[in-house]
Amino acid sequence: MMRNAQSLVDALREPGMVLSLDGACWTDLISIARAESLIGSLAHRLTGIEVPEQVQPVLKDAIQATDLARRQALWEADCARRALTSLNCKTVLMKGTAYVAADLDAGVGRSIGDLDIMVARDELSAVEELLLDAGWEWVKPDPYDDQYYRDHMHELPPLIHRERDRMIDVHHTTLPLTAGPTPNAGAMLENAVRLDSGLYVMAPADMLLHSIAHLFADGDLAGGLRNLWDIDQLIRQFAQVDDNFWMELGARAKLHQLEPHLARSLRLTALLYGTPVCENLAGPAKVTDNLYIHRLLARDGWGRENRKFTRQAFYIRSHWLRMPPLMLARHLWTKWRKA
């Protein structure tokens, strides 16, 4: 029985390793990869490897499922584009939808749930109105939650489309307003790259930094292996096509106040996925890197999250990062009373 997700990381990093797995190990690996939403990426990575015939259909299913996710994500993005046409604003796709829309390696086999877009903050209410007109509705009609989102978050409260049952998150920046770092949303919008469809994606360095901010400054690292795989794939592709990528990345990290986060993520992705990274930006290894690795690999062969204490610590940390202590206390008190 596998005790952590190391085998998934190994298989993504060095697909040939799967040749040594027996049936029980494969069953563990598949459960882990599904739980981490990396089964599609794994299936693509294993193309061309002689996997056992019992496993082939599982991998084929995963590829087909993510093919459909890709089509649906692009369709959903186009629905949003059509809803916002009259506003003529820059609509920037984010995360998974951006990766597939820009046809990046990070989008290959990726599972995609909600549609995430970013618009300028002063366009937010106009965007909101047009989306409501086009059939999206509020998911959380709770007044406290609604006000909380509007006052302190980097996005509108989530909207769901009443016919297609798909969620959209409309961002105006990349991190909660209460978080420590304040990425420069204006600069991200300014540099965004226009696609043929008329939609935008972030410029390479910003796209990578958003992925990093999402993982290391905004969450409890649940599902972090997938996010870190995005980071690995983005880095490999961007660094290969642009000699100035690392310089640009360093400058943008400074601008967005994400230098320590960038450094941490470069060290972790190099450690786990063997990503070739710029050593200057990655900085010296820290003892706490091991804690992060411990947290990221917390998944056993049954597909369960384990290492409860570590996970809890990172969960508390994630709230700590998002808001100052007094505000956190008030927030948790309100949520507790309502529960």
Added chain:
Amino acid sequence: MAGLHHLYLTVGPARFRVASTWQRPLDQLAALYGDYPASQDSYADFTVRLEPEKPWRRYIRPSVHISGDFWLPDAAPLPLNQSLLAAEMGMNLQMALGWRRHLLLHASSVEKDGKALLMTGLSGSGKSTLSAMLAEKGWRFMGDEFALLNPDTGMMHSFPRLISLKNEAIAAMQAILPESRFGPLMTGTPKGDIRHIIPPADAVQKMADTARPALLLFPRFGYDPILRHMGKSEIFVRLTQASTNYVALGETGFRTLTKFVDTVPTKAMDYQSGEQAEELIDSLWNKLS
């Protein structure tokens, strides 16, 4: 973290690893699935997990939370004496959310002379009971939960899990089957009383045999016996609702289902007793080419 007991099950084309905090549901599964092919190699398409909702619920008022490779966020836990049902629901859940090799129809199916009869309808329509009954009268039982339609060949594949009898159907089958074919009686489940029966031996021995879909029925229990014509568009829409993975299969699902609707004769069937249903089915079946 507590270790899990586990066993492997093969049902038709699908292989499951069922993992559980408690040995009890696994012992029950092992007894009821005793004649199914045993796993030689520990591969599985899906893992099902049965665990306490909270760690202390392992011992105090034990409650079984169903999860696995595929899961629903709001699945209600079941008491430990219904853990067999939890295991069966867990396997259904994996198929419904994760299986892509066939178009899944929520239907029972039986086979004769290489041709399959499918019965679909809402819960309480009697599709499960009818399939169990026909299975004792010369038909081969193919499944009472999911009918698996192959997108490439249009053939039906068998998924002969335990047959799940509910409420009045339990007594009806107890009248004709020996006690050894029955699993434990579970009372007060979300669907009332439930008792599983082991499918006939040939259903398990021939579970790899496919059949050409030859007749589709929408049975409805409790009305004067009659066969009614159904329009193709109605059949199509009702089957999209009866399929758990029609949307997930995208264009393949559409192609497979439209071909099925175009080629398979279909009737709505009202009936008040097993004998009536059997008569109506025979009258239709004998007219098939």
